[in-house]
Amino acid sequence: xxxTTFQPAVIEMSAARIxxxxxxxxxxxxxxxxxxxxxxxxxxxxxxxxxKSDLLLHAGGLITPASGSCRVFGCETKNFGEAQIAERLRxxxxxxxxxxxxxxxxxxNVALPLRxxxxxxxxxxxxxxxxxxxxxxxxxxxxxxxxxxxxxxRQRAALARALVLQPELLLLDNPLGGLDGRHRHWxxxxxxxxxxxxxxxxxxxxxxxxxxxxxRVWRHPQRKYAVLEEKIFSVLGAWREVESARTPAAKELLAxxxxxxx
Amino acid sequence: xxxxxxxxxxxxxxxxxxxxxxxKSYTDLIGRKLFLAILTIRGLGAFALITLGVMLNKFSxxxxxxxxxxxxxxxxxxxxxxxxxxxxxxxxxxxVIGQTVSALAKVGATNYLGSTMVIVIVRELGPLxxxxxxxxxxxxxNVIELGTARALGEVEALEALGIDPVHYLxxxxxxxxxxxxxxxxxxxxxxxxxxxxxxxxxxDVPMGPGDxxxxxxxxxxxxxxxxxxxxxxxxxxxxxIVTCYHGLAQPLRLEDVSRVAVRAVxxxxxxxxxxxxxxxxxYLVT
Numbered sequence: 001x002x003x004t005t006f007q008p009a010v011i012e013m014s015a016a017r018i019x020x021x022x023x024x025x026x027x028x029x030x031x032x033x034x035x036x037x038x039x040x041x042x043x044x045x046x047x048x049x050x051x052k053s054d055l056l057l058h059a060g061g062l063i064t065p066a067s068g069s070c071r072v073f074g075c076e077t078k079n080f081g082e083a084q085i086a087e088r089l090r091x092x093x094x095x096x097x098x099x100x101x102x103x104x105x106x107x108x109n110v111a112l113p114l115r116x117x118x119x120x121x122x123x124x125x126x127x128x129x130x131x132x133x134x135x136x137x138x139x140x141x142x143x144x145x146x147x148x149x150x151x152x153x154r155q156r157a158a159l160a161r162a163l164v165l166q167p168e169l170l171l172l173d174n175p176l177g178g179l180d181g182r183h184r185h186w187x188x189x190x191x192x193x194x195x196x197x198x199x200x201x202x203x204x205x206x207x208x209x210x211x212x213x214x215x216r217v218w219r220h221p222q223r224k225y226a227v228l229e230e231k232i233f234s235v236l237g238a239w240r241e242v243e244s245a246r247t248p249a250a251k252e253l254l255a256x257x258x259x260x261x262x
Numbered sequence: 263x264x265x266x267x268x269x270x271x272x273x274x275x276x277x278x279x280x281x282x283x284x285x286k287s288y289t290d291l292i293g294r295k296l297f298l299a300i301l302t303i304r305g306l307g308a309f310a311l312i313t314l315g316v317m318l319n320k321f322s323x324x325x326x327x328x329x330x331x332x333x334x335x336x337x338x339x340x341x342x343x344x345x346x347x348x349x350x351x352x353x354x355x356x357x358v359i360g361q362t363v364s365a366l367a368k369v370g371a372t373n374y375l376g377s378t379m380v381i382v383i384v385r386e387l388g389p390l391x392x393x394x395x396x397x398x399x400x401x402x403x404n405v406i407e408l409g410t411a412r413a414l415g416e417v418e419a420l421e422a423l424g425i426d427p428v429h430y431l432x433x434x435x436x437x438x439x440x441x442x443x444x445x446x447x448x449x450x451x452x453x454x455x456x457x458x459x460x461x462x463x464x465x466d467v468p469m470g471p472g473d474x475x476x477x478x479x480x481x482x483x484x485x486x487x488x489x490x491x492x493x494x495x496x497x498x499x500x501x502x503i504v505t506c507y508h509g510l511a512q513p514l515r516l517e518d519v520s521r522v523a524v525r526a527v528x529x530x531x532x533x534x535x536x537x538x539x540x541x542x543x544x545y546l547v548t
Contacts, residue, residue, distance in 0.1 A: 021418070022515075082426075095419060099415035102411075113424070115326055116324040117423070117425075
């Protein structure tokens, strides 16, 4: 991925103070300096409640930093409004747990962005949604509402909804959280395909940022890593830097989970 | 979008005050309540202006998505409530109008029947009763639905998809409730006047249906129709604003939803009474 390093930054944070979604007065991360180039795959790790989700919400332009700067595709997120809707639609966001619309079926959830933003004819929307749901193996659950699906399929439906507008940047908040082994394996493989350029999306490599509380499953020599600890965002770099990191958080996030038996 | 909402909600971000320690004196308590009330009024005002702005600016945005949503809300706040309102109209006619007609007939004051009916039913009881019933039935559902959606992160999900939550969630509810209350009020008035006469007829009141409805028609003027339409639409607009504001702005956790629903209904009743008072002044002035 070295050829992509000279492209303009997709996400650029400079001295950004990250506030919490539920309490904007609370600072969860101080002074974030971070640059994500096009085509990169970033893994941001941190313990629970370390501010991973809030950081990702800032990166997606859904919250603006209390101070400092956050630019996405060169556009300051403080200025995100109706005029910058094109920039916003270049970002796909997959929330932890999916955050699907509970009143709509899975197919309606996936179709909504396409119908709202593109105002596409119903037949075309139905075709695109059907293809995407086939790709993500969601077709049998098209008419189910989110409450009737397991967390595994809800997460996959959320991914389909984020991908339906074919974003260039995909942000995933703890995507493996609550998934069983089979779904974890599928998702890791699928994200790898998106990163290297999935044929469904015209072979165009996607920029990915994921958050996690377990670094081991994301091990890859070409990915980049950052760690959140004690309100500090630290860019570690490649995997070998992660392994040699001495911080308690990095060690903990690399450690085997503690076995619990009754 | 989030910026606009944030500005509105920031005005009424009362969490800081709600978390404050218990008041040590009555003056503290009154002061805090007054301050909260002012912040809420400012927040509601800002939210109403934002909603109006979005309604005007995004009138033709995503029509294929919005039109079914508007139709659904009209059905929910209007058509679905029709059976209940027919029952209420019958009850209102039997309990209030029938007795009024009988009493007026006993004292030989049937000449005042038309004006009494217009003042009691057309101007006051019909619109206000409809507004309060719709607030209780649909307004509460609004707060709970929006509060739950907010608590489950659906609002953030809409924003992530570039969909304005006010446009998608609030505008259909405002339109649906305004049109629903207008239509239900008309049905309630017609039903109540009809059943009222039926009750009076059963009590052998010496008045033909022709005389009864003629008196009512003569007591009505164009202003009654115009102000009735304006009043019911205003009721619908403000009830939707109050309930949606509390549903969308305040609760961030599921456990807050029920508490906020109670607060929204209380404020909705207060708003209805205030709007009604404004229209009474208008009736008196014109």
